Amino acid sequence: METDLQEKLTNLLGREKVFLKKDARFAEEEFLSYGIDRTKLYQANFQVLLFPESTEDVAKILSFAYQHDLAIVPSGGRTGYAGGAVAHQDEIVVSLAKMDAVLKFDALLGAITVQGGMITQNLHQEVEDKGFYFPVDFAATGSSHIAGNLATNAGGVRVVRFGPIRNWVLGMKVVTGTGEVLSFNGEILKNNTGYDLKQLFIGSEGTLGIITEVTLKLTQKPKDSRVLFLALPDYAKILQVFQETHAFPLPVLTYEFLSEVCIQKVCHHLGVTHPFAAASPYYVLLEFEITHDSDEDELFRFLESITEKEMIEDGSIAQNSTQAEVFWKYREGISESLSLLHTVHKNDISLPLANMEAFITAMQALLQEKYPDFSFALFGHIGDGNLHLNILKPSDMLDEDFFATCKKVDPDMFQLIQKYDGSISAEHGIGLLKKDFLGFSREKVEIQIMKEIKRAFDPKNILNPGKIFD
Amino acid sequence: METDLQEKLTNLLGREKVFLKKDARFAEEEFLSYGIDRTKLYQANFQVLLFPESTEDVAKILSFAYQHDLAIVPSGGRTGYAGGAVAHQDEIVVSLAKMDAVLKFDALLGAITVQGGMITQNLHQEVEDKGFYFPVDFAATGSSHIAGNLATNAGGVRVVRFGPIRNWVLGMKVVTGTGEVLSFNGEILKNNTGYDLKQLFIGSEGTLGIITEVTLKLTQKPKDSRVLFLALPDYAKILQVFQETHAFPLPVLTYEFLSEVCIQKVCHHLGVTHPFAAASPYYVLLEFEITHDSDEDELFRFLESITEKEMIEDGSIAQNSTQAEVFWKYREGISESLSLLHTVHKNDISLPLANMEAFITAMQALLQEKYPDFSFALFGHIGDGNLHLNILKPSDMLDEDFFATCKKVDPDMFQLIQKYDGSISAEHGIGLLKKDFLGFSREKVEIQIMKEIKRAFDPKNILNPGKIFD
Numbered sequence: 001m002e003t004d005l006q007e008k009l010t011n012l013l014g015r016e017k018v019f020l021k022k023d024a025r026f027a028e029e030e031f032l033s034y035g036i037d038r039t040k041l042y043q044a045n046f047q048v049l050l051f052p053e054s055t056e057d058v059a060k061i062l063s064f065a066y067q068h069d070l071a072i073v074p075s076g077g078r079t080g081y082a083g084g085a086v087a088h089q090d091e092i093v094v095s096l097a098k099m100d101a102v103l104k105f106d107a108l109l110g111a112i113t114v115q116g117g118m119i120t121q122n123l124h125q126e127v128e129d130k131g132f133y134f135p136v137d138f139a140a141t142g143s144s145h146i147a148g149n150l151a152t153n154a155g156g157v158r159v160v161r162f163g164p165i166r167n168w169v170l171g172m173k174v175v176t177g178t179g180e181v182l183s184f185n186g187e188i189l190k191n192n193t194g195y196d197l198k199q200l201f202i203g204s205e206g207t208l209g210i211i212t213e214v215t216l217k218l219t220q221k222p223k224d225s226r227v228l229f230l231a232l233p234d235y236a237k238i239l240q241v242f243q244e245t246h247a248f249p250l251p252v253l254t255y256e257f258l259s260e261v262c263i264q265k266v267c268h269h270l271g272v273t274h275p276f277a278a279a280s281p282y283y284v285l286l287e288f289e290i291t292h293d294s295d296e297d298e299l300f301r302f303l304e305s306i307t308e309k310e311m312i313e314d315g316s317i318a319q320n321s322t323q324a325e326v327f328w329k330y331r332e333g334i335s336e337s338l339s340l341l342h343t344v345h346k347n348d349i350s351l352p353l354a355n356m357e358a359f360i361t362a363m364q365a366l367l368q369e370k371y372p373d374f375s376f377a378l379f380g381h382i383g384d385g386n387l388h389l390n391i392l393k394p395s396d397m398l399d400e401d402f403f404a405t406c407k408k409v410d411p412d413m414f415q416l417i418q419k420y421d422g423s424i425s426a427e428h429g430i431g432l433l434k435k436d437f438l439g440f441s442r443e444k445v446e447i448q449i450m451k452e453i454k455r456a457f458d459p460k461n462i463l464n465p466g467k468i469f470d
Numbered sequence: 471m472e473t474d475l476q477e478k479l480t481n482l483l484g485r486e487k488v489f490l491k492k493d494a495r496f497a498e499e500e501f502l503s504y505g506i507d508r509t510k511l512y513q514a515n516f517q518v519l520l521f522p523e524s525t526e527d528v529a530k531i532l533s534f535a536y537q538h539d540l541a542i543v544p545s546g547g548r549t550g551y552a553g554g555a556v557a558h559q560d561e562i563v564v565s566l567a568k569m570d571a572v573l574k575f576d577a578l579l580g581a582i583t584v585q586g587g588m589i590t591q592n593l594h595q596e597v598e599d600k601g602f603y604f605p606v607d608f609a610a611t612g613s614s615h616i617a618g619n620l621a622t623n624a625g626g627v628r629v630v631r632f633g634p635i636r637n638w639v640l641g642m643k644v645v646t647g648t649g650e651v652l653s654f655n656g657e658i659l660k661n662n663t664g665y666d667l668k669q670l671f672i673g674s675e676g677t678l679g680i681i682t683e684v685t686l687k688l689t690q691k692p693k694d695s696r697v698l699f700l701a702l703p704d705y706a707k708i709l710q711v712f713q714e715t716h717a718f719p720l721p722v723l724t725y726e727f728l729s730e731v732c733i734q735k736v737c738h739h740l741g742v743t744h745p746f747a748a749a750s751p752y753y754v755l756l757e758f759e760i761t762h763d764s765d766e767d768e769l770f771r772f773l774e775s776i777t778e779k780e781m782i783e784d785g786s787i788a789q790n791s792t793q794a795e796v797f798w799k800y801r802e803g804i805s806e807s808l809s810l811l812h813t814v815h816k817n818d819i820s821l822p823l824a825n826m827e828a829f830i831t832a833m834q835a836l837l838q839e840k841y842p843d844f845s846f847a848l849f850g851h852i853g854d855g856n857l858h859l860n861i862l863k864p865s866d867m868l869d870e871d872f873f874a875t876c877k878k879v880d881p882d883m884f885q886l887i888q889k890y891d892g893s894i895s896a897e898h899g900i901g902l903l904k905k906d907f908l909g910f911s912r913e914k915v916e917i918q919i920m921k922e923i924k925r926a927f928d929p930k931n932i933l934n935p936g937k938i939f940d
Contacts, residue, residue: 108709108823109855110716131717153662164660167637180915187822189854190634191893192623192673193900193911194938195920199669203662223719243578247601249693249761291719292762352657353578384659385579423661430663441663445650449926450665456922468664 001047001090005068009048009092012060017098019049034095035073035087037080039433041403046073046087051098054115055173055181055212061094062210062462063179071465074206076148077119079140081346082431084152084205084467091465094210096145102126103213104187110218111170111187116147116211123216133221135162139335147211153203155427160383161253161289162219166202171215174201176208177458186215200453205429206464208457222289225253226299227324230306230315231280235357237311238282238382242353244311245286248302250295253287255383262334262379269337275330280313284382285331287324334379335388343393344377345406349417350385350426359420363389366412371405373397386426389413414440430468438469471517471560475538479518479562482530487568489519504565505543505557507550509903511873516543516557521568524585525643525651525682531564532680532932533649541935544676546618547589549610551816552901554622554675554937561935564680566615572596573683574657580688581640581657586617586681593686603691605632609805617681623673625897630853631723631759632689636672641685644671646678647928656685670923675899676934678927692759695723696769697794700776700785701750705827707781708752708852712823714781715756718772720765723757725853732804732849739807745800750783754852755801757794804849805858813863814847815876819887820855820896829890833859836882841875843867856896859883884910900938908939 035044096117138156505514566587608626641655
């Protein structure tokens with residue numbers, strides 16, 4: 001970016017909000033970290049990092065960018081896995097890190113309005129202090145921003161009970177690619193006055209506008225819960241047990257699954273023992289909400305019933321919260337264990353539950369045939385049809401060879417996903433990583449319409465250009 | 471529409487799917503009823519009525535219409551209150567009445583795929599027979615089509631617990647204004663691959679495409695419930711009691727309110743006695759979900775607590791389902807009683823709960839000052855901030871004078887709604903009725919963007935032209 005523009009921008013916003021790479025007010029590594037996410041596949045390359053403090057600041061920035069044809073990368077908590085927050089072409093990086101205030105709390109409705117840069121975990125704390133609960137929860141909440149959660153329609157471990165974040169968004173304020181500020185809804189639950197434009201921003205990965213303020217509906221925290229850890233002989237049984245929960249009177253809070261490989265890696269990395277006397281191919285972590293003492297008896301009856309029906313090989317109910325935490329460790333420790341023990345190629349996909357077994361069988365056959373050296377670790381939010389599929393690098397293979405091969409594996413896998421009516425990205429989005437493969441999940445006409453919609457909000461294509469599609 | 475085009479269309483679809491006004495295969499009144507809704511303010515005027523039986527039929531129709539520049543009005547159950555389904559300019563009316571089949575049921579996920587013309591009540595029955603529950607419920611479910619529910623983002627009496635229909639839509643198939651068929655999602659819960667275009671169709675009132683197939687997520691029916699009928703001294707108390715429910719352990723299924731005028735009209739029309747010993751200005755119908763016997767004690771404690779805090783003047787818990795039905799009659803009988811006893815001008819609006827009291831006070835003052843002869847009846851889904859505001863015609867006024875005056879009242883009211891950050895249409899949509907007032911709820915830039923979005927799906931503006939905006 002040209003020096004005179006950098007100067008103009010500094011004058012526009014004030015020096016405390018404008019960081020230039022050449023100024024070295026940050027160490028270079030820290031500076032550049034604002035332009036990458038967790039994919040680690042891309043190199044950051046940019047000169048200007050901005051820290052707006054208000055919607056007005058963001059509007060100033062985007063008006064300036066519109067006027068001067070400057071590309072923008074919105075930067076949140078950078079916990080993404082698709083390269084959506086990567087600045088690699090001398091874009092201006094706009095970090096919302098300083099926009100983390102609570103703007104309004106509505107105790108009547110049960111709603112909160114915050115700036116987009118609020119860290120998800122802080123939001124959880126804020127609302128719990130006020131006697132409410134915000135149910136969107138996942139591993140990265142300690143860093144992720146609420147606007148980033150929206151920009152990727154974050155899911156997590158409670159979707160099976162509370163739905164994705166989309167269901168909790170009442171209103172938002174956004175700044176479009178022309179610098180205009182749009183306010184959608186606010187604290188009203190119902191508003192049928194034309195197209196619900198805010199829905200487009202949910203999952204838009206920063207390509208339509210910068211989400212500066214968000215109003216979220218809140219709910220009540222589940223009173224109590226019990227965690228069951230189940231060992232299952234095959235994939236079909238995972239779904240059978242899930243189906244059993246539909247008729248069961250207690251609400252399911254989470255229905256997560258993990259394969260034996262995942263357990264082994266967690267045991268190895270965390271130095272814990274195997275949770276079951278004998279290994280099984282698959283495990284399910286099932287959490288039920290309970291409200292009354294008598295619910296405990298219901299739980300035992302449930303466990304008895306699935307045991308009698310031979311759906312599980314083993315299973316136990318956590319007797320207290322400490323044991324529940326121990327159970328959860330096997331699920332929550334997976335990502336960290338895999339990535340510290342191995343070089344991993346991740347895929348986050350979803351399938352109709354009814355097609356899941358056929359897909360996994362076909363996927364195993366595909367890998368076995370074409371890439372016999374690769375092993376893979378499966379886990380995910382199975383109640384949502386969401387698989388995290390991790391391919392592990394063989395130890396005698398070079399990283400670059402591995403990733404090059406994975407690049408060839410992906411289209412084969414995506415073809416299978418398409419065949420089984422699934423999605424090539426369940427939660428993580430498209431970003432840079434999957435844009436070449438968007439056609440496996442979206443039709444040509446749809447992509448064309450998406451581009452026209454982008455043009456309506458961002459006529460000069462300055463907002464996160466090259467993300468999702470070119 | 472020209473005769474040769476009518477002939478071509480008959481050849482294209484077959485005579486059994488094409489009804490021409492001049493054929494008189496329907497009585498004229500029945501024929502024309504396919505081109506109006508419940509507003510009764512508009513006259514139907516059209517020559518051609520089509521009954522497609524499949525998505526392919528609809529695609530044929532819209533391709534033909536696109537090719538020949540013919541305007542289309544999608545016709546569902548015609549239970550709308552905004553003129554969204556009115557054909558008054560010689561449009562082709564496309565009724566989905568014959569597209570009412572169940573296409574697929576997924577017991578694993580708990581989901582059903584149906585054709586868009588399925589009647590909502592039939593869908594309820596279908597899924598209940600299969601051990602599931604579809605929670606979107608409102609007075610017109612006996613006639614309304616599921617695609618129509620989507621096209622208006624239907625709400626109803628369970629929104630406070632289950633959210634609007636938007637939260638239950640997994641997938642849909644639509645035909646756009648060029649005759650192209652788009653399939654969104656299907657049986658997957660999570661799909662973050664670019665903009666979620668199906669969200670635009672929810673609430674689009676037939677202006678972006680015809681929704682031919684819908685996949686809905688299902689849930690479990692509340693095990694049991696108890697209904698409380700409360701009498702309150704003022705508006706503030708309605709909100710205070712609502713706030714009390716947040717911390718209360720049982721889930722709220724409905725939180726409806728009605729004014730004394732409504733009760734009087736229901737008593738008069740249905741010939742029932744007043745439900746309370748003394749009249750109060752406002753009443754609340756509050757339904758809690760219960761799952762355990764001990765919940766009954768909780769309910770009594772709740773009633774005791776709000777009585778002690780002097781939030782209510784009177785209140786009782788229905789002792790059995792018969793009494794609960796009696797309580798519900800006072801709420802469900804309002805619309806019918808009002809419209810049979812009076813000429814009514816309806817408005818369906820929403821406000822932030824926190825602004826509701828100030829709005830109602832201001833609204834009363836406005837009517838008192840400018841239209842002292844008008845009385846009004848208030849009721850609605852107050853837990854959602856949704857008011858149904860009914861202005862009653864003075865008995866000595868002519869209908870046309872009344873409606874002409876109401877046309878002048880509306881902008882004043884909409885201005886107040888705008889001032890208090892509300893919406894001029896909570897559930898009913900914009901249609902023809904409120905399109906001149908869209909600017910009170912949506913900014914100019916937004917309306918411009920909506921038009922660009924419409925162009926992307928419907929480049930020739932043949933889909934329900936003139937609805938929502940010109």
